[in-house]
Amino acid sequence: MSGERPDEFAIIERYFAPLAGEGAFGLRDDAALLGKPDFPLVVTQDALAEGIHFFSQDPSELVARKAVRVNLSDLAAKGAVPTAISIALGLSDNWEESWIAGFAQGLAHDCRQYGIAMTGGDTFRSPGGTVIAVTALGEIRTGEYRSRLGADDGDCLFVTGTIGDGALGLLARRATLGPEDAPEGLSQLQLETLQSNYLLPNPPVHFADVVAEFASASMDISDGLAGDLEKLAAASGFDAEVNIENVPLSDEVTTLASDPALLSAALTGGDDYQILFTVPPDNVEGMRNAAAKAGIEVRNLAEVHSGSGKVTFLDKDGEVMRLGSKSWNHFA
Amino acid sequence: MSGERPDEFAIIERYFAPLAGEGAFGLRDDAALLGKPDFPLVVTQDALAEGIHFFSQDPSELVARKAVRVNLSDLAAKGAVPTAISIALGLSDNWEESWIAGFAQGLAHDCRQYGIAMTGGDTFRSPGGTVIAVTALGEIRTGEYRSRLGADDGDCLFVTGTIGDGALGLLARRATLGPEDAPEGLSQLQLETLQSNYLLPNPPVHFADVVAEFASASMDISDGLAGDLEKLAAASGFDAEVNIENVPLSDEVTTLASDPALLSAALTGGDDYQILFTVPPDNVEGMRNAAAKAGIEVRNLAEVHSGSGKVTFLDKDGEVMRLGSKSWNHFA
Numbered sequence: 001m002s003g004e005r006p007d008e009f010a011i012i013e014r015y016f017a018p019l020a021g022e023g024a025f026g027l028r029d030d031a032a033l034l035g036k037p038d039f040p041l042v043v044t045q046d047a048l049a050e051g052i053h054f055f056s057q058d059p060s061e062l063v064a065r066k067a068v069r070v071n072l073s074d075l076a077a078k079g080a081v082p083t084a085i086s087i088a089l090g091l092s093d094n095w096e097e098s099w100i101a102g103f104a105q106g107l108a109h110d111c112r113q114y115g116i117a118m119t120g121g122d123t124f125r126s127p128g129g130t131v132i133a134v135t136a137l138g139e140i141r142t143g144e145y146r147s148r149l150g151a152d153d154g155d156c157l158f159v160t161g162t163i164g165d166g167a168l169g170l171l172a173r174r175a176t177l178g179p180e181d182a183p184e185g186l187s188q189l190q191l192e193t194l195q196s197n198y199l200l201p202n203p204p205v206h207f208a209d210v211v212a213e214f215a216s217a218s219m220d221i222s223d224g225l226a227g228d229l230e231k232l233a234a235a236s237g238f239d240a241e242v243n244i245e246n247v248p249l250s251d252e253v254t255t256l257a258s259d260p261a262l263l264s265a266a267l268t269g270g271d272d273y274q275i276l277f278t279v280p281p282d283n284v285e286g287m288r289n290a291a292a293k294a295g296i297e298v299r300n301l302a303e304v305h306s307g308s309g310k311v312t313f314l315d316k317d318g319e320v321m322r323l324g325s326k327s328w329n330h331f332a
Numbered sequence: 333m334s335g336e337r338p339d340e341f342a343i344i345e346r347y348f349a350p351l352a353g354e355g356a357f358g359l360r361d362d363a364a365l366l367g368k369p370d371f372p373l374v375v376t377q378d379a380l381a382e383g384i385h386f387f388s389q390d391p392s393e394l395v396a397r398k399a400v401r402v403n404l405s406d407l408a409a410k411g412a413v414p415t416a417i418s419i420a421l422g423l424s425d426n427w428e429e430s431w432i433a434g435f436a437q438g439l440a441h442d443c444r445q446y447g448i449a450m451t452g453g454d455t456f457r458s459p460g461g462t463v464i465a466v467t468a469l470g471e472i473r474t475g476e477y478r479s480r481l482g483a484d485d486g487d488c489l490f491v492t493g494t495i496g497d498g499a500l501g502l503l504a505r506r507a508t509l510g511p512e513d514a515p516e517g518l519s520q521l522q523l524e525t526l527q528s529n530y531l532l533p534n535p536p537v538h539f540a541d542v543v544a545e546f547a548s549a550s551m552d553i554s555d556g557l558a559g560d561l562e563k564l565a566a567a568s569g570f571d572a573e574v575n576i577e578n579v580p581l582s583d584e585v586t587t588l589a590s591d592p593a594l595l596s597a598a599l600t601g602g603d604d605y606q607i608l609f610t611v612p613p614d615n616v617e618g619m620r621n622a623a624a625k626a627g628i629e630v631r632n633l634a635e636v637h638s639g640s641g642k643v644t645f646l647d648k649d650g651e652v653m654r655l656g657s658k659s660w661n662h663f664a
Contacts, residue, residue: 005429008455015436021416021449032451034416034469039371045453045467047420052457084353084366088379088420088465097337104347117353119364121377123340125384128460133420135377135467137366 025147028235030074030220033145040140042080046070046222050092050129057177060099062199063132064106070222071136072114073203073273077220079146079212080138082205084119085111088133090126114205143212151217151236151278153306158287158298160204160275163225164253167269168262169198183256190252197250201273204296211277214287218277224268225276226323230311232276239307243314244321248299264323267313278304357479360567362406362552365477372472374412378402378554382424382461389509392431394531395464396438402554403468404446405535405605409552411478411544412470414537416451417443420465422458446537475544483549483568483610485638490619490630492536492607495557496585499601500594501530515588522584529582533605536628543609546619550609556600557608558655562643564608571639575646576653580631596655599645610636 006014017026023033035041048054048067068085075082087107091100111118116136151157168183172195175182182191203220211218217236221228225247233240249257249266257263279287291298313321338346349358355365367373380386380399400417407414419439423432443450448468483489500515504527507514514523535552543550549568553560557579565572581589581598589595611619623630645653 005427011429011432011455015432016439016450016453019436019440019443019450021451024449024451027450027452029452032416032418034451035367035371035373039367041367041373043416043418043451043467043469045418045420045465047422047454047456047465049422049456049458049463051459084364084375086364086375086377086467087348088377088467090379090381090463090465092460095337100343100347104351107348108351111351117356118348118351118359119353119356119366119375120359120361121348122379122465123343124379124381126381126458126460126463127383128424128458131381131422131458131463131465133377133379133422133454133463133465135375135418135420137375 029147031078040145042075042078042138042140042145043135044071044074045133045135046074047131047133049131055173055177058199060102061106064103065110065200067132067134068107068110069201069203070273071134072205073220073222073275075136075138076203076205076208077146077211077218077275079143079208079218080140081208082114082116082136082138084117084137086119086135087121089121089123090131091123092129093125093127095130140212142209146211146215146218146277148217148219148232148235151238151304152280153238155216155278155280155304156284157240157278157301157304159225159248159301160207160296160298162248162250162253163272163274164266164269165194165197165250166201166271166273167224167265168253168256169194169196170269170271173198183262185255186252190255194252198271201271203273204275206294207275207291207296210287210290210294211275214279214283214290215277216280218275221272221274221276222270224270225272226267226311226313228276230309233311234309236278237306237309238304239310240302240304241312241314242302245316246299246301248297268323357481361479363410372477374407374410374470374472374477375467376403376406377465377467378406379463379465381463387505387509390531392434393438396435397442397532399464399466400439400442401533401535402605403466404537405552405554405607407468407470408535408537408540409478409543409550409607411475411540411550412472413540414446414448414468414470416449416469418451418467419453421453421455422463423455424461425457425459427462470540472544474541478543478547478550478609480549480551480564480567483570483636484612485570487548487610487612487636488616489572489610489633489636491557491580491633492539492628492630494580494582494585495604495606496598496601497526497529497582498533498603498605499556499597500585500588501526501528502601502603505530515594517587518584522587526584530603533603535605536607538626539607539623539628542619542622542626543607546611546615546622547609548612550607553604553606553608554602556602557604558599558643558645560608562641565636565643566641568610569638569641570636571642572634572636573644573646574634577648578631578633580629600655
């Protein structure tokens, strides 16, 4: 039966997109724009489930912060600075108070760090496992809401941070917790660094104003660079050819990427929570200056050209790379 | 161990209340007030879990509408008209497309009925069972946000609709699905009516403007009239003595309430999604007229007096009633 079931995107397209309100872009965007012209408010919602998005053994302080941060990358990608969160916390039947204490500590930490207020939420029993659904609200302080639709012929494609740390960090985490082998070639410290990236993503929250002011189209990378770039390209109607040498990789991922399967995992595995965006040529210098001021690394991946959403990755020799599944499938 | 764990309210008080932002009333309210003075926005979030808030066999169209409506009662109680919802939908591993189709149909129905736009959300795997976390946003069109705090000595305590249909409807639903006996004394049609009230609550959404204009304090009744009245009384600092004959009951609940255990269940069982509110004496006539115009029944339960939150229910003979557990415990 499973083979006949639609995937997440087909479900949204078929059943939920018809319900989208104005400002919700047919539910094809990472967030939605609400509010009056003089008070542009952005809302987004992402959930984590035990055993799917985090391990039962993960420290609850980090689970809480991850649950917040996966929403903050969506806001930042739309140009919005976070202001408030609401949390629905479903507790499995064997919950312990110490878990909640750690969870609240993590929340408090990130609320302080990002200047976010908690508006409320809901706690409830979720017998099958802990579930955390966070709704985040943000404001656009300068510039405009950035959907996935605005890229033009000749715009420059950029990405923040580094790619693949979350995906390969998941492998490192699995090796720590279970019988799986750790990826080879890394020191213990490097493995721990990778694992930390998986446990606690570090989205470029303070990049929001740069996106709002200088980008033409933008999205966060949560399901892998390769697949998410295809979504951006399809939404805006461009083609892009990305040379793999332009993709920013951390030292740890660079070491592992000598194995083609791990390089492929880094490009398609998800959990990056970085921002993928296009910039009109006239805005590139301003964007680079603003990014430097915000202390956020950006890398130019390619120039985009009007097209049908075709995305190609080229290896060091200029050959087209064959990636496996391009994107994390939430129901796989 | 379970005996040592705090209940939902203790968890919120101990761990999450310190994180509350301005407008969130220490997370003691049903919702929070956001936004600028000229754009008062209210946000609330309530979740339903399979096996806890709904049965696996419940039609998904009704599950969707219930998930929306349990949030709309929170908004209405604060004086806010719903404008937008976001939904995090966690699907158990054995989900079927027909379930989602029905769920989307239910959503579409209630979005149309209440003029709500869907802003987005998240679909994800929830191996242990389906979970639905809805965040609802609403606007105050007239009057003010009504917290639980504003009741004054001499205000009149009112309730909308009827009480106990959801709680006794749950008993009827259990009898339909399983080995339990149906409550005695009702016709088949009455049992079905009760069951429908459990499956699809009917909160007084259009009462929002009346609350915002005329009430002094307000909350929705989701955990049972008796317990929720104690919360309102504690928050506002009043005592109240409610004669049971003033509590509005449907014909079905009236029939069953001849059994004291079932009357107690009706007062403490939850799932009412009606509004409990206080009105200054000078506003009572205006409130009654506005309620009549909105087509919503209201009933005067008592007059409240400054106090420490003491709530008493008196039976027909004026004797103090002994209720069991006063409130639905979400972790019981």
